[in-house]
Amino acid sequence: MTDSTKPAVLFVCVHNAGRSQMAAGYLRALAGDRIDVFSAGSEPGNAVNPAAVAVMAEEGIDLSGATPQILTTDAVRQADVVITMGCGDACPIFPGKRYEDWQLTDPAGQPVDVVREVRDDIKGRVEKLIASLG
Secondary structure: OOOOOOOEEEEEOOOOOOHHHHHHHHHHHHHHHHOEEEEEEOOOOOOOOHHHHHHHHOOOOOOOOOOOOEOOHHHHHHOOEEEEOOOOOOOOOOOOOEEEEOOOOOOOOOOHHHHHHHHHHHHHHHHHHHHHHO
16 A cells, blocks of 8 residues: 555545545645655545635645545555544554644535635645654
């Protein structure tokens, strides 16, 4: 799943259709191949939220091909950093992992201006994450 010479980050949200997909998209775009990036959810939706796809496209990040994935214990085990999106998803806890919970507004059903605010909040958090990972 990962190249052991670089950190692996797993973003988790229940449906893996909005916040976690936006965070993964930013991390891939901003960190390039320096960090392995994954996202998943305990109850993945059928598709990524169209509003999330649209606002990320405004930033030049294409999420149109992204697909919600099921959260597995192996995914958590292989990640160095596990970030939940404030959506109450529970992850298995493994020693030596870094866990964070980003309290973020759920973009589902929100007007585009709110989805943009969530996107911008995520971008700032991802930039800080990259800096913390060196």
